[in-house]
Amino acid sequence: MVSRNILVINCGSSSLKFALVNPEQSQFAISGLAECLNTPQAVVSWKIGEDKNTLSIPSGDHKDALSKIMPLVQEICHGKLDGIGHRVVHGGHIFTAPTKITPQVLSEIERISPLAPLHNPAALQGMRAALDVYPDLLQVAIFDTAFHQTMPEQAFRYCIPEDYYSKHNIRRYGFHGTSHRYVSHQTAEFCNLPVDNSHWLTAHLGNGSSTCAVSNGKSVDTSMGLTPQEGVCMGTRSGDVDPGLFGHLSRVLGMSINEIENLLTKQSGLLGLSGLSNDMRTLEQSREEGHKGATLAIEVFCYRLAKSLASMACALPRLDGLIFTGGIGENSSLIRELTVSWLKLLGLEIDTQANTKLARGTAGLINKPNTPRIVVMPTNEERQIALDTLLFVK
Template structure:
């Protein structure tokens, strides 16, 4: 600011896309003063990615973003789902912090809220230690006892590693449960979007997740699913079934577009 006092500086927040959540989606069932005085509510993250891929999905499908409804799964070391209606976020899996929601690379995702008390009373763990374990030693890494890298886990699964097999099963089942829950916010389902490092590159994770969602008339075309890796976008659903798209995210582009819109 000292060197370039006239240069505009723009901050694009990952939470901003989720500011359109209705109150019944962002409020926790805790005493009202915690929300009013301390901002304890659900904020959500990965908003820049969910916003970008929902717009791209509408373009690919030939639909108007202002008249379409999507389920979006951003899957990387951090993971979240989102329900998007007419270009606006209506619900998302992450909350006050990025720990809420899906099982992730090293994050536990949803747990019994009383686990903190249980670990403190039975193991004598401090709040700091519990927080560290749930954020840095859990998720795929904790379940597998091997790695937080899905590529390594898929390879180990092929070799019969039980921890890697379990981690993948839990990951896909929890993801499918979250997507089913997100559907409560949709008036209709125009398609399911997979994005992020895992979502864009793992046919296995996509197929195992969709296998849990038969009630949504979702079914994957094996050849199309295998083809959509390493930046290749496109539909992967069987003909006649609900749309499923692989859409590589581009958060940098979305930030640039948001910046240009603000400057204009």
């Protein structure tokens, strides 16, 4: 088999995360982050093995960052780079699979950018910068929303008049699709079950969190909606709130739409509940020290997560297991235990010893014998993006 090398790029408005992925190797040959782009503090940091390096690129933009990154990547892979895979958060209803980037595709991504005004314009910057640096290299867009395009209409429609859906595409799309897809497939293989005949609840937990029901390898429901704001409690995002809250805050406190959105996306969630931090590690430590806000934040997070998972179970014909993934899901035995404690009705029971002893970042079963599987499965979105990009390599 010919060895393949794919550069995976994930762009933010002022950042560019990258990793060189060879699907035959478990570790990234090089990975790193360009941050503070378009400011005097712009810098590129990268890691090769245990060797870490940093390069200042004052006022550099995405293209400048890539011009520094690409020679490093080409040196590592000896000039044999097969393509670039770009993470794109929102594909709307148009993009239901990985898509080779063309001028027409870029125009369409730009057209649907109002659906993800913070994310898609940044992805477009990265794609255009990469095309400027390597115009002849295969480049593929991988959409967070694509995996969820198999949801049935009863799962993705909002209870609002038809015109808002048919004319303005207002519906539930879901996110973290690359992660939910990867871990559900990996878990099926881990448990010696066929992907196309297995049924899972998945919980991707990090600063952004979501749940998903995966049936026969396909998403049939998920907690996030039109935007990544819907669903469970997150790091700084509120998740589900009464839609009437917008009108109430506007009428009673005189808050503007922008102020309300800022409140619910940047000041709420774990941060707002605890009054302390959006970092679960900090909150767990503070909980042990008796901090009431941290304790409450963790309790709400786990209860709402369990509530979401229970609702996702409605979409499955049977339950083959519950999967925890993401930074919190993979590393916090406390969050797993507290969440599962609310799911007794589904027959789920955690083995406290197995849960506590499972090494961080490793896959494992943590359920009690003769109860439904509870699996911790590390996600690897970069690897999945690389595999999807390789579909276009001849």
